[in-house]
Amino acid sequence: xSVVLTRVHELAEIKEExxxxxxxxxxxxxxxxxxxxxxLQFLVTASGKDxxxxxxxxxxxxxxEGNPVGATHLRPSAETLxxxxxxxxxxxxxxxxxxxxxxxxxxxxxGDAGKIVFQGQELIKAFDRWEEDAELQIPIIYNYAHIPTLxxxxxxxxxxxxxxxxxxxxxxxxxxxxxxxxxxxxxxCEFLFQYQLALIQAKAGLLASTGALNN
Amino acid sequence: xSVVLTRVHELAEIKEExxxxxxxxxxxxxxxxxxxxxxLQFLVTASGKDxxxxxxxxxxxxxxEGNPVGATHLRPSAETLxxxxxxxxxxxxxxxxxxxxxxxxxxxxxGDAGKIVFQGQELIKAFDRWEEDAELQIPIIYNYAHIPTLxxxxxxxxxxxxxxxxxxxxxxxxxxxxxxxxxxxxxxCEFLFQYQLALIQAKAGLLASTGALNN
Amino acid sequence: xSVVLTRVHELAEIKEExxxxxxxxxxxxxxxxxxxxxxLQFLVTASGKDxxxxxxxxxxxxxxEGNPVGATHLRPSAETLxxxxxxxxxxxxxxxxxxxxxxxxxxxxxGDAGKIVFQGQELIKAFDRWEEDAELQIPIIYNYAHIPTLxxxxxxxxxxxxxxxxxxxxxxxxxxxxxxxxxxxxxxCEFLFQYQLALIQAKAGLLASTGALNN
Amino acid sequence: xSVVLTRVHELAEIKEExxxxxxxxxxxxxxxxxxxxxxLQFLVTASGKDxxxxxxxxxxxxxxEGNPVGATHLRPSAETLxxxxxxxxxxxxxxxxxxxxxxxxxxxxxGDAGKIVFQGQELIKAFDRWEEDAELQIPIIYNYAHIPTLxxxxxxxxxxxxxxxxxxxxxxxxxxxxxxxxxxxxxxCEFLFQYQLALIQAKAGLLASTGALNN
Numbered sequence: 001x002s003v004v005l006t007r008v009h010e011l012a013e014i015k016e017e018x019x020x021x022x023x024x025x026x027x028x029x030x031x032x033x034x035x036x037x038x039x040l041q042f043l044v045t046a047s048g049k050d051x052x053x054x055x056x057x058x059x060x061x062x063x064x065e066g067n068p069v070g071a072t073h074l075r076p077s078a079e080t081l082x083x084x085x086x087x088x089x090x091x092x093x094x095x096x097x098x099x100x101x102x103x104x105x106x107x108x109x110x111g112d113a114g115k116i117v118f119q120g121q122e123l124i125k126a127f128d129r130w131e132e133d134a135e136l137q138i139p140i141i142y143n144y145a146h147i148p149t150l151x152x153x154x155x156x157x158x159x160x161x162x163x164x165x166x167x168x169x170x171x172x173x174x175x176x177x178x179x180x181x182x183x184x185x186x187x188x189c190e191f192l193f194q195y196q197l198a199l200i201q202a203k204a205g206l207l208a209s210t211g212a213l214n215n
Numbered sequence: 216x217s218v219v220l221t222r223v224h225e226l227a228e229i230k231e232e233x234x235x236x237x238x239x240x241x242x243x244x245x246x247x248x249x250x251x252x253x254x255l256q257f258l259v260t261a262s263g264k265d266x267x268x269x270x271x272x273x274x275x276x277x278x279x280e281g282n283p284v285g286a287t288h289l290r291p292s293a294e295t296l297x298x299x300x301x302x303x304x305x306x307x308x309x310x311x312x313x314x315x316x317x318x319x320x321x322x323x324x325x326g327d328a329g330k331i332v333f334q335g336q337e338l339i340k341a342f343d344r345w346e347e348d349a350e351l352q353i354p355i356i357y358n359y360a361h362i363p364t365l366x367x368x369x370x371x372x373x374x375x376x377x378x379x380x381x382x383x384x385x386x387x388x389x390x391x392x393x394x395x396x397x398x399x400x401x402x403x404c405e406f407l408f409q410y411q412l413a414l415i416q417a418k419a420g421l422l423a424s425t426g427a428l429n430n
Numbered sequence: 431x432s433v434v435l436t437r438v439h440e441l442a443e444i445k446e447e448x449x450x451x452x453x454x455x456x457x458x459x460x461x462x463x464x465x466x467x468x469x470l471q472f473l474v475t476a477s478g479k480d481x482x483x484x485x486x487x488x489x490x491x492x493x494x495e496g497n498p499v500g501a502t503h504l505r506p507s508a509e510t511l512x513x514x515x516x517x518x519x520x521x522x523x524x525x526x527x528x529x530x531x532x533x534x535x536x537x538x539x540x541g542d543a544g545k546i547v548f549q550g551q552e553l554i555k556a557f558d559r560w561e562e563d564a565e566l567q568i569p570i571i572y573n574y575a576h577i578p579t580l581x582x583x584x585x586x587x588x589x590x591x592x593x594x595x596x597x598x599x600x601x602x603x604x605x606x607x608x609x610x611x612x613x614x615x616x617x618x619c620e621f622l623f624q625y626q627l628a629l630i631q632a633k634a635g636l637l638a639s640t641g642a643l644n645n
Numbered sequence: 646x647s648v649v650l651t652r653v654h655e656l657a658e659i660k661e662e663x664x665x666x667x668x669x670x671x672x673x674x675x676x677x678x679x680x681x682x683x684x685l686q687f688l689v690t691a692s693g694k695d696x697x698x699x700x701x702x703x704x705x706x707x708x709x710e711g712n713p714v715g716a717t718h719l720r721p722s723a724e725t726l727x728x729x730x731x732x733x734x735x736x737x738x739x740x741x742x743x744x745x746x747x748x749x750x751x752x753x754x755x756g757d758a759g760k761i762v763f764q765g766q767e768l769i770k771a772f773d774r775w776e777e778d779a780e781l782q783i784p785i786i787y788n789y790a791h792i793p794t795l796x797x798x799x800x801x802x803x804x805x806x807x808x809x810x811x812x813x814x815x816x817x818x819x820x821x822x823x824x825x826x827x828x829x830x831x832x833x834c835e836f837l838f839q840y841q842l843a844l845i846q847a848k849a850g851l852l853a854s855t856g857a858l859n860n
Contacts, residue, residue, distance in 0.1 A: 102413070122815035122816065316628055319552075358550075412632050457829050630854070
């Protein structure tokens with residue numbers, strides 16, 4: 001049992017930190033952390049809770065199909081299948097799904113292009129890209145209301161043991177070898193998204209001033 | 216008395232959380248939670264308090280006309296009639312009124328249209344709209360200085376047991392079956408408003424860059 | 431002595447709250463609260479402190495000319511004369527000066543006009559303007575480096591017992607009958623400034639989209 | 646040893662405060678504080694930690710070449726050489742490097758110009774510039790992936806005992822005679838950057854409205 005308790009503690013800490021940033025607005029978001037590999041078991045947030053609050057019923061243990069392990073009155077998050085997909089297709093140990101204003105706006109703004117690309121940003125190093133001209137691509141997938149379809153669409157982009165996928169107007173899902181790495185990637189993505197939005201506006205603002213001067 | 220105390224505790228928790236987000240600027244905002252149905256009695260925030268502070272005089276019990284139940288030196292919020300309207304016209308158990316910069320700007324920006332419409336946003340699910348093409352309409356009403364007129368105007372839009380109405384340059388009023396649902400709706404609305412404002416600016420910014428390139 | 435202690439406590443609470451909002455960036459800002467009328471004595475923040483920290487040396491007592499009352503190694507804030515001016519020209523009991531990004535940007539944007547005007551905003555009620563068409567004018571004065579000149583320029587606008595004056599690229603100074611009212615006015619101003627900036631950008635953004643559609 | 650402990654405490658306090666502002670996104674950022682002059686020894690943040698957490702292994706002592714003093718399993722931050730450069734070229738006692746959205750956007754927006762210039766801003770006084778027409782220049786350098794090259798490029802701009810340098814898309818590095826001054830400068834810069842971005846957008850927004858009226 002001690003591995004489970006350690007993982008509960010680890011995920012609770014992450015939940016508390018993300019809650020402090022208000023990244024669970026309207027009860028959105030769900031978090032998962034792997035407990036064992038074969039058979040696959042992971043902890044996932046219970047459905048319909050206020051994730052700003054800390055209770056003994058925040059997480060439950062599920063199997064590789066997202067079904068509860070053992071008797072429980074808790075229901076796993078409706079989007080548990082997305083976490084299943086990640087653990088099946090990679091060696092990730094933790095996966096996080098959250099909505100922020102910036103990640104949703106970016107997902108809509110670049111949704112038709114199907115991806116957003118960053119280059120020349122120091123924060124890319126959170127993905128272990130260290131070259132000066134390293135490029136980071138974050139795919140943006142369609143937000144299918146049918147969760148199994150959404151999960152399998154996400155699965156097509158789980159090609160490495162850490163990564164990030166935007167779901168159009170439905171937040172971001174990130175994963176990494178453990179809670180530390182998943183959170184690092186989540187933060188780096190949020191930073192890059194906020195940067196991109198602020199840069200677009202600042203550039204347009206400067207352009208407008210210059211244009212006005214030139215007229 | 217124990218129902219009252221439970222409700223006091225529930226509303227105090229919500230107040231504390233909204234205060235932490237600074238959603239009571241300039242002593243604005245007021246909160247209510249139903250205690251019993253017949254005759255209708257609900258708790259409402261006392262007038263003229265700093266809602267960032269936690270005291271024993273934060274709330275008082277009022278009846279269906281918004282008058283204090285029992286002797287008290289506290290005055291109910293000047294806008295208590297709006298809460299009365301909600302409890303009379305629906306089965307809501309909690310109603311919240313707060314000012315945020317985003318909700319006020321949205322109320323002005325779309326005020327002439329009388330509503331703002333969201334579609335294709337995951338956060339719409341906070342209103343229990345689950346279809347992929349679900350549409351959410353939030354009405355925007357005129358901000359009558361005369362509170363009974365404002366209350367009855369609001370009342371015309373209280374058609375379901377949960378909902379949200381923007382008052383032009385006067386914040387938002389939301390309601391739900393209990394504190395949990397009312398807060399969920401409040402958060403979802405705030406998220407959608409911030410999203411909308413950020414999207415408008417980002418789109419205009421991209422357009423400006425493209426326009427400049429095409430010239 | 432007990433009045434002094436009560437006032438120290440009151441001002442310390444305000445300082446703590448404003449610090450939590452990060453309204454003292456770069457050690458900017460200074461706060462004052464009146465202790466007695468004749469002769470005038472008030473508490474003011476000591477110079478060169480990090481106002482995010484709470485110490486026994488945060489405030490000192492000064493007289494109507496801004497000189498320390500009694501022996502102390504503390505120096506009053508360099509801008510103490512502005513507070514003197516307020517207490518001499520009104521019945522205010524508390525005055526607050528803080529820098530925020532929004533108040534500085536507004537002071538620059540409308541600096542040439544010498545004022546910013548708000549109308550139709552609910553938050554105007556923080557200034558006890560209750561009519562539906564109430565108008566709120568906040569003057570914007572030139573930022574003289576010479577503090578006595580700045581103080582006397584400010585003094586010309588201290589016409590009521592509560593109010594607010596923007597100093598161009600130098601924050602806002604507000605006052606009210608006590609700490610509660612001064613803080614209420616400070617918050618209402620900040621809300622209105624953030625609202626104004628967000629509205630300008632949102633309107634321009636919508637205009638750009640519409641313009642693009644019409645071309 | 647007591648000087649080391651005092652410095653550890655001082656730097657830990659700064660770390661905690663910057664963490665509360667979320668200025669270490671994606672494990673970015675690193676902090677240093679001088680312990681002694683000859684031979685030079687300073688404390689620096691350990692590599693690969695979550696700087697939001699407070700542990701006994703947050704800092705380690707390094708020498709003038711950035712190598713650990715004494716046996717330790719901790720690795721100094723990969724960018725320790727930048728701090729070495731500052732202590733060698735000035736009498737600074739503390740140096741801080743953090744990423745914020747605003748400092749990164751400013752570094753990109755004005756990167757080609759190689760600097761950003763502020764004038765007429767009260768917050769410039771954090772740099773001890775007191776004249777009414779004081780001008781503050783913050784250089785922006787290229788973000789070399791090769792740390793020794795980056796460090797020596799930064800070194801060319803360490804001309805005073807306090808200062809600030811932006812690294813393009815790689816945050817800001819500031820220094821001052823002690824932790825208090827370094828943090829004051831860091832905050833003033835962040836304020837000025839946020840101000841500049843907000844002003845650019847507000848001016849463009851007003852211009853767009855006026856332009857539309859004139860057409």
